[in-house]
Amino acid sequence: xxxxxxxxxxxxxxxxxxxxxxxxxxxxxxxxxxxxxxxxxxxxxxxxxxxxxxxxxxxxxxxxxxxxxxxxxxxxxxxxxxxxxxxxxxxxxxxxxxxxxxxxxxxxxxxxxxxxxxxxxxxxxxxxxxxxxxxxxxxxxxxxxxxxxxxxxxxxxxx
Amino acid sequence: xxxxxxxxxxxxxxxxxxxxxxxxxxxxxxxxxxxxxxxxxxxxxxxxxxxxxxxxxxxxxxxxxxxxxxxxxxxxxxxxxxxxxxxxxxxxxxxxxxxxxxxxxxxxxxxxxxxxxx
Numbered sequence: 001x002x003x004x005x006x007x008x009x010x011x012x013x014x015x016x017x018x019x020x021x022x023x024x025x026x027x028x029x030x031x032x033x034x035x036x037x038x039x040x041x042x043x044x045x046x047x048x049x050x051x052x053x054x055x056x057x058x059x060x061x062x063x064x065x066x067x068x069x070x071x072x073x074x075x076x077x078x079x080x081x082x083x084x085x086x087x088x089x090x091x092x093x094x095x096x097x098x099x100x101x102x103x104x105x106x107x108x109x110x111x112x113x114x115x116x117x118x119x120x121x122x123x124x125x126x127x128x129x130x131x132x133x134x135x136x137x138x139x140x141x142x143x144x145x146x147x148x149x150x151x152x153x154x155x156x157x158x159x
Numbered sequence: 160x161x162x163x164x165x166x167x168x169x170x171x172x173x174x175x176x177x178x179x180x181x182x183x184x185x186x187x188x189x190x191x192x193x194x195x196x197x198x199x200x201x202x203x204x205x206x207x208x209x210x211x212x213x214x215x216x217x218x219x220x221x222x223x224x225x226x227x228x229x230x231x232x233x234x235x236x237x238x239x240x241x242x243x244x245x246x247x248x249x250x251x252x253x254x255x256x257x258x259x260x261x262x263x264x265x266x267x268x269x270x271x272x273x274x275x276x277x
Contacts, residue, residue, distance in 0.1 A: 003231050003232075004231070004232070006232055009232050009233055013233075024215060025211055025215075027227065027233070027234040027235075027236060028187075028188050028211060028236050030233055030234070031187065031188070031189065031230075031233050031234065031235045031236070032188050032189045032192075032207070034231075034233055035189035036189070057207070058207065062207070062208065065208060066207075066208045066211070066212075069208065069212055070212065070215075073212060073216070074215065074219070
């Protein structure tokens with residue numbers, strides 16, 4: 001059987017590439033078309049005639065249909081939504097109010113705890129405690145006030 | 160060809176490919192099309208667009224394994240059966256009585272108009 005030369009193979013490869021086939025199929029398309037052309041050349045045809053004959057069958061429309069088929073059958077579903085779902089389960093949305101309250105209680109607890117070893121009266125922290133407590137209470141009040149009012153839809157949506 | 164016939168033709172072609180590979184060991188795409196045509200006595204040209212999706216589906220299902228190597232200046236992908244592929248091919252041998260009839264029905268699988276005479 002006639003073997004194709006490198007320029008002839010390049011010519012075939014260039015034609016197949018121009019149809020932008022599915023990458024999984026490219027090498028096999030080139031080999032398949034080259035084998036068909038070799039078969040025709042063994043039957044006495046010259047390369048240009050054999051190439052044209054095969055390419056009438058392996059035309060751009062045909063290869064495009066094949067590409068669409070591969071896109072439907074073999075393309076994996078995007079993984080992004082799954083990743084997002086897993087992340088959202090693993091890492092809950094931050095809740096600033098509760099973090100603030102927790103931080104305040106932690107700081108106050110630490111101050112009370114160190115006051116006795118350092119021989120500091122607890123009253124020293126009274127002002128700090130009062131200001132912090134008032135701040136937290138006001139935050140809780142604002143939050144409660146906002147929660148009891150019905151939210152307007154699309155309030156923050158840009159027109 | 161309606162969807163049911165396409166599915167039927169696809170299954171039949173899968174069976175043919177598995178049996179061929181069980182007989183021949185390893186084969187590449189063009190070689191498989193020639194063998195299918197030969198088995199069908201030239202009455203059933205295997206469509207270009209039908210074979211490779213089936214081969215790749217079988218590979219995805221773990222029934223075939225592949226190896227590419229350079230032959231005559233181009234990459235050639237060879238297929239052969241995995242263990243489960245061989246078991247499946249063996250199982251399909253029991254249906255060989257109906258196999259020839261199915262082969263005759265293997266005309267124009269999905270999608271229509273794809274590369275006849277290969």
